[in-house]
Amino acid sequence: DTEVTQTPKHLVMGMTNKKSLKCEQHMGHRAMYWYKQKAKKPPELMFVYSYEKLSINESVPSRFSPECPNSSLLNLHLHALQPEDSALYLCASSQVQGVTYEQYFGPGTRLTVT
Amino acid sequence: GENVEQHPSTLSVQEGDSAVIKCTYSDSASNYFPWYKQELGKRPQLIIDIRSNVGEKKDQRIAVTLNKTAKHFSLHITETQPEDSAVYFCAASTFRGNAGGTSYGKLTFGQGTILTVHP
Numbered sequence: 001d002t003e004v005t006q007t008p009k010h011l012v013m014g015m016t017n018k019k020s021l022k023c024e025q026h027m028g029h030r031a032m033y034w035y036k037q038k039a040k041k042p043p044e045l046m047f048v049y050s051y052e053k054l055s056i057n058e059s060v061p062s063r064f065s066p067e068c069p070n071s072s073l074l075n076l077h078l079h080a081l082q083p084e085d086s087a088l089y090l091c092a093s094s095q096v097q098g099v100t101y102e103q104y105f106g107p108g109t110r111l112t113v114t
Numbered sequence: 115g116e117n118v119e120q121h122p123s124t125l126s127v128q129e130g131d132s133a134v135i136k137c138t139y140s141d142s143a144s145n146y147f148p149w150y151k152q153e154l155g156k157r158p159q160l161i162i163d164i165r166s167n168v169g170e171k172k173d174q175r176i177a178v179t180l181n182k183t184a185k186h187f188s189l190h191i192t193e194t195q196p197e198d199s200a201v202y203f204c205a206a207s208t209f210r211g212n213a214g215g216t217s218y219g220k221l222t223f224g225q226g227t228i229l230t231v232h233p
Contacts, residue, residue: 031217040226040228042203043223048218055218056218103148103221105157
């Protein structure tokens with residue numbers, strides 16, 4: 001199984017709502033990532049978890065709160081978002097093997113903040 | 115930190131022609147260079163990658179070359195087909211690992227190239 005799954009596919013939320021994005025992989029990968037992607041732009045790294053510990057926070061606003069409950073799951077909790085946070089949110093996972101650490105991307109959650 | 119420049123931003127070719135996309139990177143510690151293809155509304159998909167100890171890699175119609183000295187790498191697509199139309203992203207990555215057990219690859223992406231293949 002070389003698939004990363006994400007739910008929901010689409011999410012519309014108001015600026016006062018609280019919602020969560022979910023990511024799951026069963027490839028035994030011990031690194032998981034959250035990216036934000038705006039239209040026609042490259043993915044921007046937000047967070048990296050390695051062995052279920054937060055390794056990188058790329059100065060992401062606190063209204064985004066990541067969580068890695070176990071080695072297969074990655075959540076992104078959203079609260080009090082702004083319209084400019086509307087984007088495609090991609091999850092990825094990787095395992096370090098030698099010096100290649102291919103990142104497998106999920107299909108993404110299309111988030112619209114109204 | 116790493117900086118990746120990608121050119122051109124748009125590329126239009128006729129079916130059957132070749133397409134070349136070039137990237138440069140700044141961090142000499144980068145040792146893994148993947149290329150992703152992203153179709154509209156879909157996830158980035160890895161199409162080919164190369165490690166820093168290899169100069170060239172080929173997979174059917176796709177090839178990647180790496181010049182470590184000059185810090186640049188290129189994607190070559192031959193015999194292009196309309197289904198090759200997509201946004202292509204190059205990336206550079208450095209392994210991060212320490213005795214504490216953390217290990218991951220931090221990808222820095224180029225700005226992308228919109229490839230259009232006309233039938």
